[in-house]
Amino acid sequence: MKNVFNFSAGPAMLPAAVMAQAQQEFINWRDSGCSVMEVSHRGADFIEIAAQAEQDLRDLMNVPENFKVLFLQGGGRGQFAAVPLNISTQDDTSLHLVSGSWSKGAVAEAAKYNNAKVIGEVTEHNGFQYMAKPAAADIDQSAAYLHFCPNETVDGIAFDWLPEAGDVPLVADMSSNILSRPVDVSKYGIIYAGAQKNIGPSGLSVVIVREDLVGKARQSTPSIFDYELMAKNDSMYNTPPTFSWYLAGLVFKWLKAQGGVEAMASLNQHKADTLYKAIDESSFYRNNVHPENRSIMNVPFHLADPALDKVFLEKSKEAGLLALKGHRSVGGMRASIYNAMSIDGVEALVSFMKDFEEKHA
Numbered sequence: 001m002k003n004v005f006n007f008s009a010g011p012a013m014l015p016a017a018v019m020a021q022a023q024q025e026f027i028n029w030r031d032s033g034c035s036v037m038e039v040s041h042r043g044a045d046f047i048e049i050a051a052q053a054e055q056d057l058r059d060l061m062n063v064p065e066n067f068k069v070l071f072l073q074g075g076g077r078g079q080f081a082a083v084p085l086n087i088s089t090q091d092d093t094s095l096h097l098v099s100g101s102w103s104k105g106a107v108a109e110a111a112k113y114n115n116a117k118v119i120g121e122v123t124e125h126n127g128f129q130y131m132a133k134p135a136a137a138d139i140d141q142s143a144a145y146l147h148f149c150p151n152e153t154v155d156g157i158a159f160d161w162l163p164e165a166g167d168v169p170l171v172a173d174m175s176s177n178i179l180s181r182p183v184d185v186s187k188y189g190i191i192y193a194g195a196q197k198n199i200g201p202s203g204l205s206v207v208i209v210r211e212d213l214v215g216k217a218r219q220s221t222p223s224i225f226d227y228e229l230m231a232k233n234d235s236m237y238n239t240p241p242t243f244s245w246y247l248a249g250l251v252f253k254w255l256k257a258q259g260g261v262e263a264m265a266s267l268n269q270h271k272a273d274t275l276y277k278a279i280d281e282s283s284f285y286r287n288n289v290h291p292e293n294r295s296i297m298n299v300p301f302h303l304a305d306p307a308l309d310k311v312f313l314e315k316s317k318e319a320g321l322l323a324l325k326g327h328r329s330v331g332g333m334r335a336s337i338y339n340a341m342s343i344d345g346v347e348a349l350v351s352f353m354k355d356f357e358e359k360h361a
C-alpha cells in the first residue's frame with residue numbers, strides 16, 4: 001500500500017491501528033459471521049458496544065453525571081438547527097460569536113428559529129485575524145444561549161477562553177477540536193461535534209447536553225433532533241449510524257491507550273508548533289492568524305506567490321502529502337492535523353515545504 005499522509009479537513013484520516021482492527025473484524029465481527037454493519041442496533045452485542053463507546057467518551061472528557069451524551073445524525077449543521085429548536089422559543093434571543101465560516105453558518109440557521117444576534121466577530125489586528133473575548137457586560141442575561149465555535153476548521157482560527165456568560169448556557173461547536181485537548185465540560189450547556197475529524201466516519205454527531213436543557217424542545221422539533229426523546233431512547237429512537245458509532249468506539253479506546261486527551265494535547269501542540277515555526281521562519285509561506293488565535297488542528301497557509309499553488313499541490317501529492325488544498329472560500333493551503341496525524345506526517349510536510357521553497361523561491 002502507498003505510504004501517504006492525509007491532511008484532509010474532514011472526513012479526515014483515522015488512526016492506522018483503528019483502521020486495521022476494523023478491517024480485521026469487518027466481515028466477521030465477534031465471530032458472528034456478520035459485519036457489525038449488518039446486525040440490529042437492538043441486539044445485545046451492538047447495545048453493549050454502543051454503551052461502551054458512551055462510557056469511554058465520558059471517561060475521556062470527564063463528562064459530569066448531569067450531562068446526557070447523545071449519538072445523533074445530521075452532522076454539525078444538523079445541530080445548527082437542533083440547538084435553537086431544543087433550547088429556545090421563536091421569541092428568544094440567541095447570542096453568537098462569529099470567528100469564521102462555521103460559526104457564521106450557525107447564525108444563519110439559528111436566525112430561522114429565533115432572534116440570532118452577533119455579539120463578537122473576528123477583526124483585523126496589525127494584519128492578523130484576531131478574535132477578542134466579549135466583555136461580560138455585552139452578554140444579555142435574558143438570552144437563551146450563547147453559541148461559538150472554538151476551532152474554525154476553514155479559517156484556522158481558535159480560542160481557548162470561555163465567554164463570561166453568567167447563567168446564559170454556552171453552546172460550543174467542537175466539530176474540529178473535540179478530544180484534542182482537555183475541556184471542563186461542566187462549564188458548558190451543550191457541546192456538539194460532527195464525527196468526521198477527531199471521532200470517526202461521517203454520519204454521526206455527538207451531543208453532550210446538560211440535563212436542565214433537555215426537555216425544552218419546541219413542539220415542532222423533528223423527533224430525531226429532540227434531545228429528550230433521543231436521550232430516553234439511548235439515541236436509538238431511529239436507527240443510528242451503527243458503523244460510525246462502532247468505529248467511534250474503537251477511536252475512543254485508541255485515545256485511551258494513547259494516554260487520553262492530555263497526551264493528545266501535548267502531541268497536538270508539538271505538531272502545530274513544528275508547522276507554524278516552519279511557516280514563520282520563511283517569507284515564502286505565511287499564516288494570517290494572530291498567534292493567540294492559531295488553531296492547533298487546522299493550519300492554513302498561503303504561498304507568497306499564488307501562481308505556485310497548483311504546482312505545490314501537484315508536487316505535494318506526488319510526495320504522498322494529500323489534501324493540502326485550502327478551502328475554496330479562502331484559497332491557499334491548509335494542513336489539518338487532527339489527533340490521528342503523527343508528528344512524522346508533520347515533519348514530512350515541513351521537509352517538503354523547505355524543499356519546495358528552495359526550488360521555487
Ligand code: PMP
Pocket residue numbers: 010074075076077078102149151152153154173174175176194
Ligand atoms: N462546524 C464545524 C466547525 C465544521 O468543521 C463543520 C464541517 N466541516 C461543520 C460544522 C458542518 O458539519 P457537517 O458537514 O457535518 O454538517
